[in-house]
Amino acid sequence: MSDKLLVTGASGQLGRLVLHHLLETQKVRPQRIVAASRDTSKLAEFTAKGVEVRKADFDDETSLPAAFEGIDRVLIISTDAVGEPGKRLRQHLAAVEAAKKAGVAHILYTSMPKPDAGSPVTFAGDHRETEESVKATGIPYTIIRNSWYQENLLGSLPQVVSSGKWYSSAGDGRVSHVARDDTAAAIAAALASSTNESAIYTLTGPTSFTTAEIAAQVSEATGKPIEVVKVSDEALAEGIKAATGLPAPVVNLIVSFDTNTRLGRVDFVTDDVRKLTGREPASLRAFLNANKASLGA
Numbered sequence: 665m666s667d668k669l670l671v672t673g674a675s676g677q678l679g680r681l682v683l684h685h686l687l688e689t690q691k692v693r694p695q696r697i698v699a700a701s702r703d704t705s706k707l708a709e710f711t712a713k714g715v716e717v718r719k720a721d722f723d724d725e726t727s728l729p730a731a732f733e734g735i736d737r738v739l740i741i742s743t744d745a746v747g748e749p750g751k752r753l754r755q756h757l758a759a760v761e762a763a764k765k766a767g768v769a770h771i772l773y774t775s776m777p778k779p780d781a782g783s784p785v786t787f788a789g790d791h792r793e794t795e796e797s798v799k800a801t802g803i804p805y806t807i808i809r810n811s812w813y814q815e816n817l818l819g820s821l822p823q824v825v826s827s828g829k830w831y832s833s834a835g836d837g838r839v840s841h842v843a844r845d846d847t848a849a850a851i852a853a854a855l856a857s858s859t860n861e862s863a864i865y866t867l868t869g870p871t872s873f874t875t876a877e878i879a880a881q882v883s884e885a886t887g888k889p890i891e892v893v894k895v896s897d898e899a900l901a902e903g904i905k906a907a908t909g910l911p912a913p914v915v916n917l918i919v920s921f922d923t924n925t926r927l928g929r930v931d932f933v934t935d936d937v938r939k940l941t942g943r944e945p946a947s948l949r950a951f952l953n954a955n956k957a958s959l960g961a
């Protein structure tokens with residue numbers, strides 16, 4: 665029987681970290697690991713370590729049978745194709761179908777917190793329907809719902825720090841950002857385990873904070889004052905559109921994160937990082953201090 669572990673999307677930021685933790689933290693033999701990507705040339709460092717590299721593109725179903733062949737446990741990393749309606753779900757369903765056809769023993773999938781039909785997050789349906797398709801295979805599964813990465817803040821906060829204003833429609837809602845590396849360590853632990861029990865984990869940081877509390881921590885780390893300006897979803901959308909010229913679906917996606925926070929849908933903390941890894945999840949304060957130069961200190 666095969667004992668091979670497959671990581672799809674292996675060249676992405678999360679995929680690389682999962683491979684790192686499989687090799688270095690879980691001490692999985694490289695010969696057991698298969699790393700799959702649309703572009704295998706990006707995985708040379710893992711080939712050099714003895715990891716097998718295969719091509720897998722969820723947009724090209726013909727690439728999938730060979731990629732999934734002889735695999736025991738597969739990690740399907742959700743894709744970044746959030747710009748074109750329907751595309752990401754099609755990609756994920758192709759991957760789940762390939763896993764089923766290949767006869768894998770366990771499917772792991774990276775999802776989001778509370779992807780139920782009540783979610784305002786514009787891409788929640790991709791995760792909800794992928795989770796349902798995974799369950800419908802009848803194959804044991806581990807669904808890992810990652811809270812928002814701390815690293816996402818590096819995209820939005822430099823502008824907040826330089827302008828001194830944080831426009832937000834999140835109200836007093838709280839969010840518990842998680843370090844991407846903590847999610848990777850937890851996913852690697854779940855992938856390397858031999859369990860065939862099905863489970864859903866939600867990975868969060870150690871504390872949930874309001875926007876005002878995060879702003880105060882950012883001010884402390886950077887030495888720059890930040891005023892949180894509470895606005896409606898509509899006003900936030902108008903402001904983002906005027907400032908960035910981003911297309912409406914992207915603006916709506918960004919605003920939907922604030923709506924989601926305001927509704928309390930990410931206001932919780934779990935013990936799941938520690939349960940899976942045995943280590944405490946990294947705090948937001950540590951992340952902000954480590955990245956204060958990038959934030960504009």
Ligand SMILES: NC(=O)c1ccc[n+]([C@@H]2O[C@H](COP(=O)([O-])OP(=O)(O)OC[C@H]3O[C@@H](n4cnc5c(N)ncnc54)[C@H](OP(=O)(O)O)[C@@H]3O)[C@@H](O)[C@H]2O)c1
Nearest residue numbers: 673674675676677678701702721722723742743744812813
């Ligand atoms: N929780 C959060 O805050 C958060 C934030 C951003 C994204 N995410 C989700 O988590 C995933 C991993 O995060 P990340 O930081 O590693 O993102 P990333 O660096 O942007 O990586 C994008 C990922 O999508 C994969 N992908 C894109 N098109 C694909 C296709 N046609 N077939 C197979 N794989 C495809 C890429 O794989 P290859 O390039 O190797 O083929 C890569 O793993 C993202 O893709 C997204 O679904 C979560």
